[in-house]
Amino acid sequence: xxxxxxxxxxxxxxxxxxxxxxxxxxxxLGVVSVIIAIALAIRLDLKDRESSPYHRIFAFxxxxxxxxxxxxxxxxxxxxxxxxxxxxIEPSLVKVKSxxxxxxxxxxxxxxxxxxxxxxxxxxxxxxxxxHGLYEADAxxxxxxxxxRRSSLAGDGPSTRKGKA
Amino acid sequence: MTEVLDTVIAAVLSExxxxxxxxxxxxxxxxxTVIAAVxxxxxxxFYTRLHAASVTDTLGALTLLAGMAxxxxxxxxxxxxxxxxxxxVLTGPTSAHAIANAAYTAGLEPLIGKFRDLKxxxxxxSENG
Amino acid sequence: MSLLAAATLALFVAIVLxxxxxxxxxxxxxxxxxxxxxxxxxxxxxxxxxxLMDRPDFADVALLYALINFxxxxxxxxxxxxxxxxxxxxxxxxxxxxxxx
Numbered sequence: 001x002x003x004x005x006x007x008x009x010x011x012x013x014x015x016x017x018x019x020x021x022x023x024x025x026x027x028x029l030g031v032v033s034v035i036i037a038i039a040l041a042i043r044l045d046l047k048d049r050e051s052s053p054y055h056r057i058f059a060f061x062x063x064x065x066x067x068x069x070x071x072x073x074x075x076x077x078x079x080x081x082x083x084x085x086x087x088x089i090e091p092s093l094v095k096v097k098s099x100x101x102x103x104x105x106x107x108x109x110x111x112x113x114x115x116x117x118x119x120x121x122x123x124x125x126x127x128x129x130x131x132h133g134l135y136e137a138d139a140x141x142x143x144x145x146x147x148x149r150r151s152s153l154a155g156d157g158p159s160t161r162k163g164k165a
Numbered sequence: 166m167t168e169v170l171d172t173v174i175a176a177v178l179s180e181x182x183x184x185x186x187x188x189x190x191x192x193x194x195x196x197x198t199v200i201a202a203v204x205x206x207x208x209x210x211f212y213t214r215l216h217a218a219s220v221t222d223t224l225g226a227l228t229l230l231a232g233m234a235x236x237x238x239x240x241x242x243x244x245x246x247x248x249x250x251x252x253x254v255l256t257g258p259t260s261a262h263a264i265a266n267a268a269y270t271a272g273l274e275p276l277i278g279k280f281r282d283l284k285x286x287x288x289x290x291s292e293n294g
Numbered sequence: 295m296s297l298l299a300a301a302t303l304a305l306f307v308a309i310v311l312x313x314x315x316x317x318x319x320x321x322x323x324x325x326x327x328x329x330x331x332x333x334x335x336x337x338x339x340x341x342x343x344x345x346l347m348d349r350p351d352f353a354d355v356a357l358l359y360a361l362i363n364f365x366x367x368x369x370x371x372x373x374x375x376x377x378x379x380x381x382x383x384x385x386x387x388x389x390x391x392x393x394x395x
Contacts, residue, residue: 017244018354075224078216079197082204091213091276114258117219120212121262122269132265132275134216188297195304198335202308205315205331211323214315218331221308229301229338233345236298245353249337249360256364260330267371268323 074116092136096129100152109151190232198225212275222257333363
């Protein structure tokens with residue numbers, strides 16, 4: 001029930017933020033749309049703890065500044081590689097082992113790897129990720145340990161030893 | 166000392182700084198987008214081009230949207246810019262991973278090792294997988 | 295405002311460069327990558343044009359285009375992998391093995 005309430009709050013905020021019109025007709029249409037969206041979500045069984053992780057939003061907000069810093073650093077590296085007169089790239093494939101347990105943490109970790117330019121996740125097998133890197137030195141498995149630790153903190157929470165999700 | 170502090174506070178409170186910061190962010194975004202497009206043309210194989218294209222998705226588009234949000238006249242445009250940026254952040258890596266995974270599953274071999282000469286590039290040609 | 299016009303022009307230059315990559319290939323995935331990247335730039339161009347013409351409604355169009363662009367990329371990739379839109383993506387184990395060889 002609390003997830004339905006959270007979804008309703010998010011949808012109402014989305015409607016008000018997008019429309020910005022406070023007339024009775026438009027507000028009524030918004031109420032109808034929110035009710036239809038919630039009915040569809042209930043029918044699709046999208047109201048459990050896993051598909052609406054509101055309890056992780058705060059930890060994820062703590063993760064974003066680190067992610068933005070990583071993106072800026074990696075962007076400068078790739079832009080330098082493009083601008084250099086001689087191509088001196090060194091592409092490589094590495095296997096990275098993740099310590100993330102839940103699916104949410106794995107998604108956060110793999111998407112963070114892909115979002116930073118210069119590294120792309122090619123394939124995810126359980127907890128081993130195949131990563132293609134633009135520079136061999138930047139794409140060593142040790143380079144992802146910090147990001148792995150932080151994204152598992154954002155997705156799983158600080159409590160350890162919960163078993164595999 | 167207090168005069169310096171007063172001028173700093175006045176500069177922060179006035180509308181001018183938003184204009185300047187927004188313009189600089191837009192400039193950075195536009196320039197990095199063009200550089201990334203050059204990289205997509207220049208890099209030797211598909212996977213390296215993917216890295217160049219992901220620059221545009223993150224730095225280019227997001228800084229342009231952030232700059233426009235700072236230049237925006239009303240709060241609702243700011244909300245829409247934030248929503249567009251959120252969708253781009255959520256969908257960009259997903260589609261990049263989908264393209265890379267499809268190419269890797271179809272057997273497109275990446276170039277590995279130090280890349281030396283632009284002339285003897287041989288790409289793993291596998292049209293439509 | 296003239297700076298925003300300059301940014302729009304720069305994005306058009308980037309789109310033309312990506313069109314060269316789109317037409318010259320050489321693999322299918324390069325073309326899909328170019329289409330996806332052009333779509334991202336079109337989103338930003340729509341927002342910029344909304345600013346330039348003082349019509350904030352364009353931001354809604356840009357928002358929708360961002361979503362449709364993502365769905366289109368996934369649909370193209372799915373079609374060229376399975377040659378059909380009707381295969382469920384939920385049970386990919388056997389299909390993945392068959393496609394990997």
